[in-house]
Amino acid sequence: MxxxxxxxxxxxxxxxxxxxxxxxxxxxxxxxxxxxxxxxxxxxxxxxxxxxxxxxxxxxxxxxxxxxxxxxxxxxxxxxxxxxxxxxxxxxxxxxxxxxxxxxxxxxxxxxxxxxxxxxxxxxxxxxxxxxxxxxxxxxxxxxxxxxxxxxxxxxxxxxxxxxxxxxxxxxxxxxxxINKEVPGHVANRLQAALWREMFHLVQEGVTSVADVDTAIQYGPGLRWAIMGPFLNCEAGGGSGGITHFLEHLGPAIRDWCRDLGDYPETDDYIPTMADGVRAELAGRDWQDVLAARDRLLLEILAAKRTAPEIP
Ligand SMILES: NC(=O)c1ccc[n+]([C@@H]2O[C@H](COP(=O)([O-])OP(=O)(O)OC[C@H]3O[C@@H](n4cnc5c(N)ncnc54)[C@H](O)[C@@H]3O)[C@@H](O)[C@H]2O)c1
Known part of the structure; x- marks a missing residue:
């Protein structure tokens, strides 16, 4: 068109x-x-x-x-x-x-x-x-x-x-x-849901705090995900053997972790814990300022991605 x-x-x-x-x-x-x-x-x-x-x-x-x-x-x-x-x-x-x-x-x-x-x-x-x-x-x-x-x-x-x-x-x-098949939540939100499920579980179990979950994603996998998707990150993680070596090497451990992952909370009791965690993380910062900073950085990331050599 x-x-x-x-x-x-x-x-x-x-x-x-x-x-x-x-x-x-x-x-x-x-x-x-x-x-x-x-x-x-x-x-x-x-x-x-x-x-x-x-x-x-x-x-x-x-x-x-x-x-x-x-x-x-x-x-x-x-x-x-x-x-x-x-x-x-x-x-x-x-x-x-x-x-x-x-x-x-x-x-x-x-x-x-x-x-x-x-x-x-x-x-x-x-x-x-x-x-x-x-x-x-x-x-x-x-x-x-x-x-x-x-x-x-x-x-x-x-x-x-x-x-x-x-x-x-x-x-x-x-x-x-x-998307080839109709499934509830389409694809990207289902991928997010897999993370939401586990982050609520980790915080509820006291494994880590709301702020540290955010730091873990923001300064760890999240940085990589904005550049290269999770499959290519597996490829990179396997060195010269690529994703095949990565999965042969780490797949058994990942399978064990997956058996231990939490379920999405069945009741709403978890919500106040998460909201308190977010308030603590923001530590009184003005929310509109935070959103403005996010939008600015998003523009810079989009501009950088447009001019960088293409990554599939
Ligand atoms: N909000 C999100 O993050 C998000 C993200 C992706 C997709 N969506 C989808 O986008 C769609 C809209 O969501 P939204 O968040 O913009 O909701 P919204 O409530 O902000 O907007 C819906 C609009 O539809 C108008 N409306 C109601 N009846 C109407 C009619 N008969 N004719 C014309 N307009 C009518 C309403 O006045 C309102 O302005 C939904 O299907 C939602 O699932 C939302």
């Missing part, structure tokens, strides 16, 4: 607003729709807030905030759209009714990508006129900064539309991944 086309952004809350800013920065016209009172004002304010960062990252030729239109009508925003990014509430009944409104005017060949964090596209596409065009296009928050998009089709999705969505996201600088 060439630029200067229109992306309909349906639902302009946290995720939709960030997507809208991103698509504008990539030179698209954005036709946004949201039914909430005051949604247009909030959307424009969010885009104003994100724009300097997007300028710093580099705007596509002709990109402008002026290419945003807003309406409370989903069908009006979807009319003539070349691509639809759906970001309504995470409820199957609402997704289905939003999809029906999108389909009432969107051209039959237009791909509709849903940002849904956990709903199955196979469920959402039931009842659609053209279910073959629904794909998952699950971003990571905030989509205007984080490149990952998880792409997946439901039972009735035409495989070529999954391919086309991946090609589209790639063409606008995203890093899409293809």
């Amino acid at each position: 060439a630029t200067k086309k229109t992306v309909a952004v349906i639902g302009t809350g946290v995720i939709g607003a960030s997507w809208a800013a991103f698509y504008l920065s990539r030179g698209f016209a954005v036709a946004a729709a949201d039914v909430a009172d005051g949604a247009e004002g909030r959307l424009r304010a969010w885009i104003d807030e994100y724009w300097p960062t997007l300028e710093e990252l580099g705007l596509a030729e002709g990109a402008s905030k002026d290419h945003l239109t807003f309406t409370a009508s989903i069908s009006e925003a979807s009319c003539g759209a070349d691509f639809v990014q759906e970001n309504g509430p995470e409820r199957l009944d609402l997704k289905r009714s939003i999809l029906a409104e999108i389909e009432s005017t969107a051209p039959a060949e237009t791909i509709i990508a849903s940002s849904s964090s956990g709903l199955l596209m196979s469920d959402a596409q039931d009842g659609m006129q053209h279910p073959g065009r629904l794909v998952l296009g699950h971003p990571f928050n905030p989509p205007h900064l984080i490149p990952l998009v998880e792409v997946l089709g439901g039972r009735q999705t035409a495989p070529e539309n999954v391919d086309a969505a991946i090609a589209f996201y790639t063409s606008i600088g995203k890093k899409p991944i293809r």
Whole structure:
């Protein structure tokens, strides 16, 4: 899809607003729709807030905030759209009714990508006129900064539309991944869940503190993960024997550790312990200052990754 086309952004809350800013920065016209009172004002304010960062990252030729239109009508925003990014509430009944409104005017060949964090596209596409065009296009928050998009089709999705969505996201600088099977939580959040489970367990068992878990990841594996994924880190860990040697050498020990890992807590008793740990870690630091520092560093990391020799 060439630029200067229109992306309909349906639902302009946290995720939709960030997507809208991103698509504008990539030179698209954005036709946004949201039914909430005051949604247009909030959307424009969010885009104003994100724009300097997007300028710093580099705007596509002709990109402008002026290419945003807003309406409370989903069908009006979807009319003539070349691509639809759906970001309504995470409820199957609402997704289905939003999809029906999108389909009432969107051209039959237009791909509709849903940002849904956990709903199955196979469920959402039931009842659609053209279910073959629904794909998952699950971003990571905030989509205007984080490149990952998880792409997946439901039972009735035409495989070529999954391919086309991946090609589209790639063409606008995203890093899409293809998910071959519908599983709860998709892929990246399941990987995070494996870590969440164990970090709560380690803290609850008194093995270490909340702050030291954060230090362990931030200054250990987290630094490596931002550069090279965990599989390539296994390859690197095996020296000249690569991942095969790594797994032959350390696999038995890792298998033993895995037998000892904790389960996710069954009740909410763990939450105050974790919240107290986070407060202790922050030690009174202003949270907005911390977030601003995080965003600055994220921009620098993204810029460094763009100019560094490519790592797969
Ligand atoms: N927040 C996250 O971190 C995150 C990350 C990735 C994906 N997602 C997914 O993105 C989607 C949106 O999540 P969010 O966090 O932006 O939620 P949100 O509550 O901030 O935004 C939802 C928006 O949809 C609007 N809306 C409600 N009914 C509507 C309708 N009928 N037509 C049009 N708009 C309608 C609401 O007014 C609201 O602005 C969800 O599917 C969620 O799972 C969220």
